[in-house]
Amino acid sequence: MTWRNWARTVHCDPRRVVRPADADEVAAVVADAARRNLRVKAAGAGHSFTPVAATDGVLVLLDRLRGLLALEPAADGGAEATVAAGTTIRELNDALAVRGYGLRNMGDVAVQTVAGAVSTGTHGTGRASAALAAAVRRVRMVLPDGSLADVAADDHGDGADLFHAARLGLGALGVITAVTFHVEPAFRLRAVQERAGLDDVLDAFHDLAADEEHVEFYWLPFTDAVQLKRNRRTDERPTRTGRLSARLSNEVVENAGVALTQRLSRAVPRVTPAVNRAAARLIGRRSSVDDAPAVFTSTRRVRFHEMEYALPRAAAVPALRELRELTAGGPWRIAFPVEVRTAPADDVWLSPAHARDTVYVATHAYPGTDYRGWFDAAERLWTSYAGRPHWGKLHTRDITYLSDHYDRLHDFRAVRDRVDPERIMTNQYLDRVLGP
Numbered sequence: 001m002t003w004r005n006w007a008r009t010v011h012c013d014p015r016r017v018v019r020p021a022d023a024d025e026v027a028a029v030v031a032d033a034a035r036r037n038l039r040v041k042a043a044g045a046g047h048s049f050t051p052v053a054a055t056d057g058v059l060v061l062l063d064r065l066r067g068l069l070a071l072e073p074a075a076d077g078g079a080e081a082t083v084a085a086g087t088t089i090r091e092l093n094d095a096l097a098v099r100g101y102g103l104r105n106m107g108d109v110a111v112q113t114v115a116g117a118v119s120t121g122t123h124g125t126g127r128a129s130a131a132l133a134a135a136v137r138r139v140r141m142v143l144p145d146g147s148l149a150d151v152a153a154d155d156h157g158d159g160a161d162l163f164h165a166a167r168l169g170l171g172a173l174g175v176i177t178a179v180t181f182h183v184e185p186a187f188r189l190r191a192v193q194e195r196a197g198l199d200d201v202l203d204a205f206h207d208l209a210a211d212e213e214h215v216e217f218y219w220l221p222f223t224d225a226v227q228l229k230r231n232r233r234t235d236e237r238p239t240r241t242g243r244l245s246a247r248l249s250n251e252v253v254e255n256a257g258v259a260l261t262q263r264l265s266r267a268v269p270r271v272t273p274a275v276n277r278a279a280a281r282l283i284g285r286r287s288s289v290d291d292a293p294a295v296f297t298s299t300r301r302v303r304f305h306e307m308e309y310a311l312p313r314a315a316a317v318p319a320l321r322e323l324r325e326l327t328a329g330g331p332w333r334i335a336f337p338v339e340v341r342t343a344p345a346d347d348v349w350l351s352p353a354h355a356r357d358t359v360y361v362a363t364h365a366y367p368g369t370d371y372r373g374w375f376d377a378a379e380r381l382w383t384s385y386a387g388r389p390h391w392g393k394l395h396t397r398d399i400t401y402l403s404d405h406y407d408r409l410h411d412f413r414a415v416r417d418r419v420d421p422e423r424i425m426t427n428q429y430l431d432r433v434l435g436p
Helices: 023-035 089-097 114-120 157-166 198-203 205-211 240-267 269-280 292-296 313-329 372-384 409-419 428-434
Strands: 016-018 040-043 058-061 068-073 079-084 136-142 148-152 175-185 188-197 214-219 225-234 286-291 305-312 338-343 358-365
Touching: 023 040, 023 058, 023 136, 023 175, 040 175, 068 089, 079 089, 079 136, 089 114, 089 292, 114 175, 136 157, 148 157, 157 409, 188 198, 188 292, 198 205, 198 225, 198 313, 205 313, 225 269, 240 269, 286 292, 305 313, 305 372, 313 338, 313 358, 313 372, 358 372, 409 428
Parallel strands: 016 058, 040 058
Antiparallel strands: 068 079, 079 175, 136 148, 136 175, 188 225, 188 286, 214 225, 214 338, 305 358, 338 358
């Protein structure tokens, strides 16, 4: 069986593919692979663009490990929600909503599994809402020797180190079977989307990041136009017309419209600036109120390739101005918008936002377009600002660069040496970013 990721940037031909139904079956599979000296990797929905889940050994698919396993009220009015590793974010959102709870923040799509999302650093945008891994309170996993581990935020010693490493562990420490999140009472958001100028947004960027609960924008290359999105909690009732408008915008503009512009740009690259200028005129203002998951996440039907870097918050404005000049002056004709999001500093060892307020900048490209040179040039720009690559997005960094930019990478490697000295859970990508 050939396994492929969603973006078709990765494929592999594992010797064996298994779909265990519970943690005991996972343990048996991993223990057997270790005895046979076969490498093991777990895969969720395949939404990483990097080969983080690729293997020529045993591929563990998590789609039978699903469902909300427990929900325990917490002293702060929230709850601790334990969910099986192969549950998608959408399924978790639905299960929590009927019980009156929800995640504090989430990424742009809801099709990832919870294990894959936390393990690669999935994040949204927010003034005080960190990446999904920062909400993890407990991790249940099968270690590379086939033993079961249950580690929590309040553990001490080796257990504490394993918890801090495993909540964003790149699949390098074992196979996660369940995750416990801290969740909040369900809430709604007022979402405002409007057209703005790039210079105006950059001039006001630090105030926007400080004042808005959730702010992000999409810049159309070769134009000064951005789609600015601001979300704020509200007690207002959902707006029916807003919901309909949002769905139409998602399907017509963000899927069908994007597909049309990307195909046109790929077929006739020289018209890309004109195509983007025309697309900019279609950005209108919309305001609606809806449940948080419906606002945070979208349906993405158009495949793309993506690179994303986390920059220090203070570097965002000059770096983005340089990206505009770099793009305008280069030979590349990229029609896909550039996405910009914010995140607060967190304490997750391998989080790109670890210990610093962060701006995430994502460059996208349509498959089949000549974008590699643009990605390379943008990556050189991001690294000049001490950028950290998203673990699940395209990049070329290795352990030499990363060890200079993650002050807890040494601690992570020490945990890895302890639990997987034989490197049962590795692959070429992990050897590159974590070292052999």
